[in-house]
Amino acid sequence: xxxxxxxxxxxxxxxxxxxxxxxxxxxxxxxxxxxxxxxxxxxxxxxxxxxxxxxxxxxxxxxxxxxxxxxxxxxxxxxxxxxxxxxxxxxxxxxxxxxxxxxxxxxxxxxxxxxxxxxxxxxxxxxxxxxxxxxxxxxxxxxxxxxxxxxxxxxxxxxxxxxxx
Numbered sequence: 498x499x500x501x502x503x504x505x506x507x508x509x510x511x512x513x514x515x516x517x518x519x520x521x522x523x524x525x526x527x528x529x530x531x532x533x534x535x536x537x538x539x540x541x542x543x544x545x546x547x548x549x550x551x552x553x554x555x556x557x558x559x560x561x562x563x564x565x566x567x568x569x570x571x572x573x574x575x576x577x578x579x580x581x582x583x584x585x586x587x588x589x590x591x592x593x594x595x596x597x598x599x600x601x602x603x604x605x606x607x608x609x610x611x612x613x614x615x616x617x618x619x620x621x622x623x624x625x626x627x628x629x630x631x632x633x634x635x636x637x638x639x640x641x642x643x644x645x646x647x648x649x650x651x652x653x654x655x656x657x658x659x660x661x662x
């Protein structure tokens with residue numbers, strides 16, 4: 498029963514978030530910066546589940562899209578998370594680049610997950626990354642799980658993205 502209630506709350510929140518996103522005149526970035534439509538989507542029982550939508554969006558719209566469906570942009574907090582993502586998505590992720598939840602959009606310029614302020618400690622940057630500019634978002638090119646595959650870019654660039662629950 499408790500699981501059903503929790504699922505109902507998450508689905509209802511996702512519905513409200515998606516309705517607000519559709520009806521609002523605000524941009525996705527403005528909504529995220531005001532902490533609207535940020536849903537706590539940890540799945541306590543079964544670990545992470547992933548979805549790779551067939552869309553190319555900028556980082557802000559990708560985060561809003563994931564939140565609207567009750568998910569969030571993927572977080573990769575350690576090498577095990579990276580391996581699980583690689584194992585779960587198979588060949589899907591081997592041919593393109595994908596936004597992940599990491600970014601440097603706060604005023605203190607620390608790399609964090611989405612806009613919740615939780616700093617990243619596992620950062621498998623590709624050689625020469627991150628670039629020295631501030632205010633960037635992170636994407637990955639997951640060729641193999643043991644490679645350093647994180648890259649920084651302008652958050653308004655459209656890319657594929659990965660949602661997680």
